[in-house]
Amino acid sequence: MNTPPADRKYTTTHEWVRVDGDLVTIGITAFAAAELTDITYVELPAAGTRVQAGRPFGEIESVKATGELVSAVGGEVVEANSALAEEPGLVNSDPYGRGWMIRVRAEDLGPCDTLMDAAAYEAMLAGGR
């Protein structure tokens, strides 16, 4: 359940990125969710907001810490996961599924080429971040 799925890519800041055509779905990895511990709040941009590759799109908060969420791609937010407002814990319990965060219509998929695949991400974690 917590193994990084092979159907997506990974950033050095522990987001996962799944590409379907020009639609890109972004969330955070099980590792990041576990580091944060109980997530209490996720701040996401509204649909229609523009995001930029490599820049923060929101914030995630737990009892332990507050962290930034970084978008791998630039484009327009098509949808934000409204379930997280009521149930931020979905990020802890299902980070790769129901804990997804935003869906972006990417204007350029180029930045995805330099992302890690699941094996490389796992290697990064094993190497001590």
Added chain:
Amino acid sequence: MTEFAGWQLPLLYTGIAEEHRRTREGAGLFDISHMGRIELRGDDAGPLLQRVCTRRIDDQQVGQSRYSHVCNEQGGILDDVIVSRYADRWLMVCNAANRLRILAWLEEHAAGRRVTIQDRTESTMMVALQGPQALAVAERRLPMPVRDIGRYRFVTGEYLFFSYTVFRSGYTGEDGLEIILPASLGAMAAGFLGELLEAGVTPAGLGARDTLRLEAGMPLYGHELTEAVDPISAGQGWCVDLTRDFIGVQALRRVADQGPARRLVGLELEGRRIARQGAVVRLGERPVGQVTSGTLSPTLDRSIAMAYVDAALAVEETALCVDLGGRPTPAKVVRLPFYRRK
């Protein structure tokens, strides 16, 4: 596991909120071996403690524990401690981060007095068993006589080949016990802990320890209590006896006479964002204070914080704002504690 004051400690076992709830509803078990345990012996042990503690010590009975602050000459807090009187010695339990500093402070003021000071921290272990079920479970499952220990009292004795102390005190706002055993017990200590876990006690880590004490309005050194702050401003004037002579009393009398410039208050914030230490508290645009601790309270299901604010604003219901993530979040002053057990 996380690093804390030079020790490796578990931040959590299963989840901070879950451990917190189970402590409030049943019983939680915390390893607090990292706390400093300093023994003082000799005719001048009591007088030395009288000199360094803000609280009256000389009328403390054997078997009694008292919470006190230790201040410097300026009335700044060096640590908050619990002082316990045994028949043949005194014990000061202090914060892990301050242990070496407190030892040095005691040694400095013990010069020329008939007192020996021994750091027992590494030769002992300490656990806290806290919650409404704590006493009942301890009575059923531990061989030490825990029934009938009064609040802030303790019993000490020998069981088989080792000595123990059981205090009825804690840092969660629940009833419970804190137990000191020799560190060398090994398998036997594991047996006691195993008995407690088998009885349904929840292992709880530093994360839950912090959210529990914060709900209970209890200060934490390094947050609400620092050398830059005095006990009166921190709302702990009750443990300061201004009629006696102790290190810092002059400065504290001045604070008491003039009234503190800032006071520690509780805040209830709107929304579910957490206020962090250092967050600015405002009245309108004007900065009027700073957050010292904050969390999302599992029991109250709201965002709570403790903060120092200008004394004039330290009044229940005062409407303020806290800068969270660069945005002002409405907050109101509430009385401490946020939570009181029934």
